[in-house]
Amino acid sequence: DQTENSFEGLSYNYYEKTCPKVEEIVRSSLSPMFVLDPTSPAALLRLMFHDCQVQGCDASILIEPSGDQHQQFTELDSAKNFGIRKRELIGEIKTSLETECPKQVSCSDIIILAARDAVALTGGPLIAVPLGRKDSLSTPSKHVADSELPPSTADVDSILSLFAGKAMTVEESVAIMGAHTLGVTHCNNVLSRFENENATSANMDPRFQTFLRVVCPEFSPSSKTAEATFVPNDQTSVIFDTAYYDDAIAGRGNLRIDSEIGADPRTRQFVEAFAADQDRFFNAFASAFVKLSSYKVLTGDNGVVRSVCDKVD
Ligand code: HEM
Numbered sequence: 001d002q003t004e005n006s007f008e009g010l011s012y013n014y015y016e017k018t019c020p021k022v023e024e025i026v027r028s029s030l031s032p033m034f035v036l037d038p039t040s041p042a043a044l045l046r047l048m049f050h051d052c053q054v055q056g057c058d059a060s061i062l063i064e065p066s067g068d069q070h071q072q073f074t075e076l077d078s079a080k081n082f083g084i085r086k087r088e089l090i091g092e093i094k095t096s097l098e099t100e101c102p103k104q105v106s107c108s109d110i111i112i113l114a115a116r117d118a119v120a121l122t123g124g125p126l127i128a129v130p131l132g133r134k135d136s137l138s139t140p141s142k143h144v145a146d147s148e149l150p151p152s153t154a155d156v157d158s159i160l161s162l163f164a165g166k167a168m169t170v171e172e173s174v175a176i177m178g179a180h181t182l183g184v185t186h187c188n189n190v191l192s193r194f195e196n197e198n199a200t201s202a203n204m205d206p207r208f209q210t211f212l213r214v215v216c217p218e219f220s221p222s223s224k225t226a227e228a229t230f231v232p233n234d235q236t237s238v239i240f241d242t243a244y245y246d247d248a249i250a251g252r253g254n255l256r257i258d259s260e261i262g263a264d265p266r267t268r269q270f271v272e273a274f275a276a277d278q279d280r281f282f283n284a285f286a287s288a289f290v291k292l293s294s295y296k297v298l299t300g301d302n303g304v305v306r307s308v309c310d311k312v313d
């Protein structure tokens, strides 16, 4: 039974003695935040991916550049972190936890719990997550973030090798992309897709292409207008459901990967299976989520519990 064992040095009862109410506190902090802004679950789910992808799940993405670092470019300056929002919510949850159990709960565990609740509170599965991550003492450079985060034009080959590196099966890789059942894509990312012929033509419904062209007219991908306009990631973008897979089959994916996943012979069978069977999607998503969120974690003396999430003590 996985819930009694450890996973990558993490455990399912890590805060049992030091902060037994941690999961309740995180959930009850988030519920009103999600009511206030129903787009925040998407932001927190993506935040988890982008933290874990760069130097592992260590809350590096929360650190604000200060002092010497202020002159340099940091993780957040990578263009691939465009659209990252709601980092401050993690700090607000941390403040509540510091009152209840000072210096116990790491910012990196809060990121994972927030992402897990983002899924559960929008209609997805309640995923049991192992805890015990420590926070980093450093923030990676812009250069590291540029090389570790996938480009918005990623294709099936690149995502399968990315997730294979985290021990995911093809089924789990297709399931974790189902995170795009929540949230939005800004026009700058849609337009960079149109700049690449292979990326545009693959599995795109012509009417959907017209829709994207109307919502994202032909201005430069780097223009302020492109960065201020967006399209929903699926037809139900505040609900965690299987609509993303219906769209992928029908050629209504915003990003290259969202379309190609529905056509590629390696992934299509799973896209169809998930579109038809929500339980199967939820189960595969849950196991993929645990793998993604346990990637290169710091445990024991390899990291710290920061007292404020956006600063290295
Ligand atoms: C590996 C291939 C992936 C690529 C190329 C990719 C790319 C992108 C891009 C370009 C956006 C749009 C950002 C914007 O314009 O604001 C986006 C949004 C999003 N991504 Fe991904 N993504 C990938 C995987 C993932 C994974 C593994 C997760 C989570 C487990 C995830 C969760 C999200 C969410 C929830 C949003 C919506 C964010 C919001 O509304 O604020 N993505 N992704």
Ligand SMILES: [Ca+2]
Pocket (backbone or CB within 6 Å): 050, 051, 052, 053, 054, 055, 056, 057, 058, 059, 060, 061
């Ligand atoms: Ca990180």
Ligand SMILES: [Ca+2]
Pocket (backbone or CB within 6 Å): 181, 182, 234, 235, 236, 237, 238, 239, 240, 241, 242, 243, 244
């Ligand atoms: Ca949805």
